[in-house]
Amino acid sequence: MRLYMQTVPGNTDAPRYVQITLEQDLLGGWTLYRESGNQGGRASLKREQFLERDEAMVAFEKARDAQLKRGFRVMFAQGQEGPYGR
Numbered sequence: 898m899r900l901y902m903q904t905v906p907g908n909t910d911a912p913r914y915v916q917i918t919l920e921q922d923l924l925g926g927w928t929l930y931r932e933s934g935n936q937g938g939r940a941s942l943k944r945e946q947f948l949e950r951d952e953a954m955v956a957f958e959k960a961r962d963a964q965l966k967r968g969f970r971v972m973f974a975q976g977q978e979g980p981y982g983r
Contacts, residue, residue, distance in 0.1 A: 898918070898919045898957065898974075898975065898976030899916065899917070899918045899919075899973075899974070899975040899976060900916070900917045900918075900957075900961060900971060900973070900974050900975075900976075901914065901915075901916045901971075901972050901973040901974075902914065902915045902916070902917075902961075902964050902965075902969035902970060902971055902972060903915075903936075903969060903970060903972050904968060904969055904970070905968075905970070910935075911935045911936045911937055911938065912935070912936050913933070913934070913935055913936070913969075914933065914934065914935075914936055914969075915931065915932070915933045915964050915969055916930075916931075916932045916933075917929070917930070917931055917957060917960050917961060917964075918930040918932075919953055919954070919957045919976075921950075922946075926946055926947060926948050927946070927947040927948075927949070927950055927952075927953035928944060928945070928946050928947075928953075929944070929945045929946075929947065929953055929956050929957055929960070930942060930943070930944055931943045931944075931945075931960055
């Protein structure tokens with residue numbers, strides 16, 4: 898699953914973005930990637946690993962909800978269950 902979110906661009910500031918990705922690894926675990934930064938600028942990448950899919954989905958949804966509360970808007974969603982949850 899992949900979710901790309903972005904703030905509304907200001908007059909002088911580049912928009913900020915967050916990309917949240919959940920992938921299954923080769924050993925059956927799950928990895929949650931959170932990338933964030935300014936469009937065209939530096940980005941930071943954080944990675945969390947989970948043994949169970951349900952645990953990983955809870956973390957994905959929590960990360961998504963936190964960004965929605967901060968004013969980010971969903972620009973692109975890819976995955977089995979759509980952008981707003983299961």
